[in-house]
Amino acid sequence: MSLDYRSLNLYPIVKVFTAIQTATEIEVPQTSLVVTIGCEQHDIYWATVGTDGQILGQDKVFMHGGSYMQIKLGRGKNRTTKIYIMTKSASSADVTLIFEE
Numbered sequence: 001m002s003l004d005y006r007s008l009n010l011y012p013i014v015k016v017f018t019a020i021q022t023a024t025e026i027e028v029p030q031t032s033l034v035v036t037i038g039c040e041q042h043d044i045y046w047a048t049v050g051t052d053g054q055i056l057g058q059d060k061v062f063m064h065g066g067s068y069m070q071i072k073l074g075r076g077k078n079r080t081t082k083i084y085i086m087t088k089s090a091s092s093a094d095v096t097l098i099f100e101e
Helices: none
Strands: 013-020 024-027 034-039 044-047 061-063 067-072 082-087 092-100
Touching: 013 024, 034 044, 034 061, 034 082, 061 067, 082 092
Parallel strands: 013 082
Antiparallel strands: 013 092, 024 082, 034 067, 034 092, 044 061, 044 082
């Protein structure tokens, strides 16, 4: 299920959603330059390429449960507008996203 946060613009923005074993597409706020991704209990994957509802391909990043990772989204033509997140083995997991300018 795709999540559309493009219109949000009061920073910092904190969103928590339930990830599953297939990718959730997240459309990032249009003015956000940085996103921090984390999951307290379960291992997850994230990527900048993928398809909502599908398993991510080989171009993904592994994150251990209990860790957070900050990602710069870029600017202009180099800006990432979507990220994809899925769990590694848990059927579901609460994932925290923190968007910043």
